[in-house]
Amino acid sequence: MHIPKGALVVSCQARADNPLHGPIFMSAMARAAMAGGAKGLRANGKDDVAAIRALTTMPIIGIDKVFDDQFPVYITPDFESAVRIAHAGADIIGLDATPRRRNGGPVENLIGRIRKELGREVFADVSTFEEGKAAAAFGATYVATTLSGYTDETAATNGKGPDFELISALVAAVSVPVVAEGRFDTPDLVAAAFERGAHAVVVGTAITNPREITKKFVQATQPWAYEENTSAP
Numbered sequence: 001m002h003i004p005k006g007a008l009v010v011s012c013q014a015r016a017d018n019p020l021h022g023p024i025f026m027s028a029m030a031r032a033a034m035a036g037g038a039k040g041l042r043a044n045g046k047d048d049v050a051a052i053r054a055l056t057t058m059p060i061i062g063i064d065k066v067f068d069d070q071f072p073v074y075i076t077p078d079f080e081s082a083v084r085i086a087h088a089g090a091d092i093i094g095l096d097a098t099p100r101r102r103n104g105g106p107v108e109n110l111i112g113r114i115r116k117e118l119g120r121e122v123f124a125d126v127s128t129f130e131e132g133k134a135a136a137a138f139g140a141t142y143v144a145t146t147l148s149g150y151t152d153e154t155a156a157t158n159g160k161g162p163d164f165e166l167i168s169a170l171v172a173a174v175s176v177p178v179v180a181e182g183r184f185d186t187p188d189l190v191a192a193a194f195e196r197g198a199h200a201v202v203v204g205t206a207i208t209n210p211r212e213i214t215k216k217f218v219q220a221t222q223p224w225a226y227e228e229n230t231s232a233p
């Protein structure tokens, strides 16, 4: 299913070191997000995607994070990871669409194969304007600002809120829907992305990661307590 225009998409992800890791907690997060009005979901790994698919026909952006020290690309880096996520029930495959080194063929082939062989939509996570334009030309269904701040080229923007310049530049340049994602932590920021023409906005940490939310409160109000907590063995 296509992500509807104006949708708030909630990313329900928890890595292995997070107390909420796993399909039981992530499907509960998805239920809470849907009850709150989310119109799409993003999830990582076949177990979480399958558990969420069992709950809903809502669009799911499925990704498969594969970490390998030799390669900087980890979000659905190759066709095998895309197949796993498609079979788990994702209607949209999210992937790293940067031209960085990956364990697999070039991203243009990956996008083409997912569209043709799996018949799925492609959600291209990019970090720059050039990458977004290229992803749209390669056949991506959506272009998203997910990786701005997380590549060597864009590291300077991390910690500075969402990349609104990138959203506006892509909206003006590509004909596919542009999705805003990355560091949206207030409703006002989400509204600002829609004003700039974003088709949808994805919010993760600020809604589904209580550990990071707690940290933010503690850091802002009791930095001494935060130091103590994090230096504990």
Ligand SMILES: CC(=O)N[C@H](C=O)[C@@H](O)[C@H](O)[C@H](O)COP(=O)(O)O
Pocket: 011, 013, 063, 146, 147, 150, 181, 182, 183, 184, 202, 203, 204, 205, 206
């Ligand atoms: C860079 C990267 O790996 N981003 C990931 C992509 O799936 C997730 O860790 C983010 O939580 C997601 O993009 C949502 O962003 P935020 O949590 O800032 O709302």
